[in-house]
Amino acid sequence: MKTFTYRTADDVSGGLEPGATFLAGGTNLVDLMKLGVATPDVLVDVTRLGLDQIGDLPGGGLRIGAGVRNSDLAADHRVRRDYPVLSQALLAGASGQLRNMATTAGNLLQRTRCRYFMDATMPCNKHAPGSGCPAREGDHRNLAILGASPSCVATHPSDMAVALAALDAEVRISGPAGERTVPVTELHRLPGDAPERDTVLEHGELITAVDLPPLDLAARSAYRKVRDRASYAFAVGSVAAALQVTDGTVRDVRLAFGAVAHKPWRAHRAEEALRGRPATRESFRAAADAELAAAEPLRDNAFKVTLIRNLVGSVLEGLS
Amino acid sequence: MTATTERAVGQPIGRIEGPDKVRGAARYAAEFQVGDDLAYAWVVQSPVARGTLRTVVVDPLVEPDDVLAVLWHGNAPRLGPADDPELAVLQSDRISYRGQAVALVVARTLEAARRAAASLQLEIDEEPHDCLLRVDHPSAYEPEKVNPGFPASSALGDVDAALAGAPVTVDVTYSTPALHNSPMEPHATTALWVNDDLVLYDSNQHPPGVAAAVGALFDLPADRVHVITEHVGGGFGSKGTARPNAVLAAMAAKVTGRPVRLALPRQALFSMVGHRTPTIQRVRLGASADGRLTAIDHKAWGQSSRLFEFAEQTAVTTRHMYAAPNRRTGHRLVRLDMPTPRWMRAPGEAPGMVALECAMDELAVALEIDPIELRVRNEPAVEPESGVPFSSRHYLECLRRGAERFGWHDRDSRPRQRREGDWWIGTGVAGATYPAMVQPSTARASRLPSGDYEVSIAATDLGTGARTILTQIAADALEVPVAQVRVRIGDSTLPMASVAGGSSGSASWGWAVTGACRALRSSSASSATFDSSELVAQQEKDGKHAFGAHFAEVRVDAVTGEVRVTRLFGMYAAGRILNPRTARSQFRGGMIMGMGMALHEESVLDPAMGAWVNHDFAEYHIPAHADLESVEAEWLDEQDDQLNPMGSKGIGEIGIVGSPAAILNAVWHATGVRIRDLPARLDKILPYL
Ligand SMILES: Cc1cc2nc3c(=O)[nH]c(=O)nc-3n(C[C@H](O)[C@H](O)[C@H](O)COP(=O)(O)OP(=O)(O)OC[C@H]3O[C@@H](n4cnc5c(N)ncnc54)[C@H](O)[C@@H]3O)c2cc1C
């Protein structure tokens, strides 16, 4: 482990030191430092910025502080009532101890679990740009089927982010150049030829909050995660969905997929294909197919296409 | 035996060291305080699977103030010849596998050691490597023997003719992945030299064996190596002999003149300390229409390293499980650029019985006979290959009694019949067996001035309850209450004990302890020693096994292919159960590990990199608590006076033998999908749902 300096920031501007790496719950960053994959020089602890509140937004909706712990967010009564998909996604992730430490921003910015990325002795375009992508020919059972590139087929591992993507959440960012807001669906990049960059954040930019807009249909929403053991495992596929049906017809729908791409995958095509259609298993599956038509599975992960299609059908049926 | 004798053995006494462990007072190998100049070592592992290490460039040295030594084959002290070439660390420029120890950094702090280790430049001439086991591998060969000394092949009758003539046959190939023992406590050693003697606080399953092996490397007799192994956080076979960590720590302590601590990180356990070989097994069964086996053919492929031949006895169980006039078993080995496999809980039996017991299930289906009935019809009168009568075999009783307890009788034998919501539900059964072994050991019993007794033996307690059971055995043999007995174990200077392995610990050590205690009781001396070697040598070895039956109920999600085990039940006949509480925990622990083998555990090989890439607990999945819905073990009261003074058989491993097959058979019954390539992951099942 490389020597580094550590300090705490007491206000948002105090955190914005060039070259600094933010430390929140540390459940991902510290692991990566121990593995020699992350080698920051300066760590700025951002857990004392007072960003740990969940507030009501004036026009409805919630502002979730970047430092709110995953366990607190999952337990919040407004979240459970108005956005159950988010609470379910959080509770499906990691373990009780980890959720007590993990924060909203840290969870969004956690890095891929690609096994080559997590091993500093391996080539990997993400941790050592230009060194190659052994996952493509090697172990990729749990990697991307959508939006990947020749240089990287990693997936974003977060459960929470999938729910946020379905909920049209917006990320509030504070940086040297001022403040800006980015839809959560545009926070993470596709790998393209620069897989070393996970997100659109510039150096020194700090996430301060995530805004959840009011969304009536979110009251009927659900998250379904599939994994290789009953708990304490990352998703091999997941679906976040919210559905509004009147008279047997889909009025409105939100759909996002997890563990299929370099980002939480908002399924716009599927949503479009569903609006105004009968709320039946056939249309749900057809909608899933509309989204998955673009899938380019690798040797060992084609099952994810079937898995996601089945999940979409099952979750939407459960909501209708 | 007198009434007093019955008092302690058979009681559900809690583990003696339990409170110490809960309070954190129990000390493990990496926790002993040994002076204030303790140094820390960090291993540098090979990043390639095959090649020659030309040199290690140390310049410029990172953390120069704190680094005490950088050792590699160019400057490391020469070691004596090693029986286990994995222990000849830093002796040669050959790289035999990725992850092999190629250098060691010793520093004043762990952080400095680690940082300097990361900065070393290894100049390696890399060579093409070959890491993938396959049946058509051109260099597959038949080893002379398989562990621990069985002939590699056996043949009885004319298998080919019997198969050709059988009205019903099954010809299936099952494969099991490499698995890693993954004990909770990683392998660790704290080493110091006292004058010219070596002291090792080491996590292992056999202190006297470690003393002898490490002593030989440093040209010391075993009695000048003092191995202290007070507590062990599991080993599952991977700590059965000295591992490279003990040698490296001793070497580092010698070079620096300080005590040195080396605790391997979890990732290193995936290459440096052993694993269960992957297997590919072809099983062919022939049967008459009424379900009598006419032929059994079991051929197993496994792998070993370039360093030495470790030939696992995968098909050996098939030699004594069922009656059949024609039988053939055989083994093939492929030497690869991979780490050397080692023992892992029920080596041989666990993977071997996956293939045999799943094939039996497939045969039952082909014959349209209940799988329990099929086993009943093929129960042998004597041990099939040796012809020796079984000292006790209550296999059928386990199946029958287990079937009653589990609720087997009204099972619809057809697959894919029970559905509840999205779940397909099914049940499966499989047999279990494990040899009842015993090995020579010596114990000493002494009277203490207080009137209490001390019993000493160089055994180890891996968390199983060995210390507790020996206390119970001693109390009964001395005819005193348990509270009057102190058992000292975990130290190589105590009387010689056999390894905590092969489920033979309690039987072997208990024999010596009983002997010493009885001798003390019948004399007025202050202490008595007993060596069981002669009695053990006189024993008939064949025909002694524990048996059992495993039952599983699973549900498989029709939407996702996820498998959950709703019930796992084991019924065992394993001689006298010495302590029902610790025994239940052993049985259930084995079954849970069996569940892992069936559904979760798998070391994922990237053949191009020559590495298992999922080398931590986030990625190498062992069952989590949420996976254990109901795991129960029961046993029959089995009397067998041909075993040892306690009448016990080993119970540490039988739980993992057959339990994976029961689960896989249940998956088939639930869904109609036969998974022959373990583990039964959802992606293998989903396409067929
Ligand atoms: C064994 C294990 C299992 C897990 N299983 C799951 C799972 O099933 N599902 C799941 O979703 N997750 C899982 N996780 C991941 C876990 O959710 C993340 O580690 C956690 O959410 C990260 O949050 P943190 O606050 O600890 O982030 P940190 O580790 O502190 O930081 C993560 C990243 O975010 C950056 N960062 C933190 N705060 C800010 C900020 N305010 N602005 C800008 N950058 C910031 C850091 O610089 C760092 O790059 C698991 C983790 C482990 C270790």
Ligand code: SF4
């Ligand atoms: S998929 Fe991406 S993260 Fe994984 S090895 Fe390839 S480049 Fe690295």
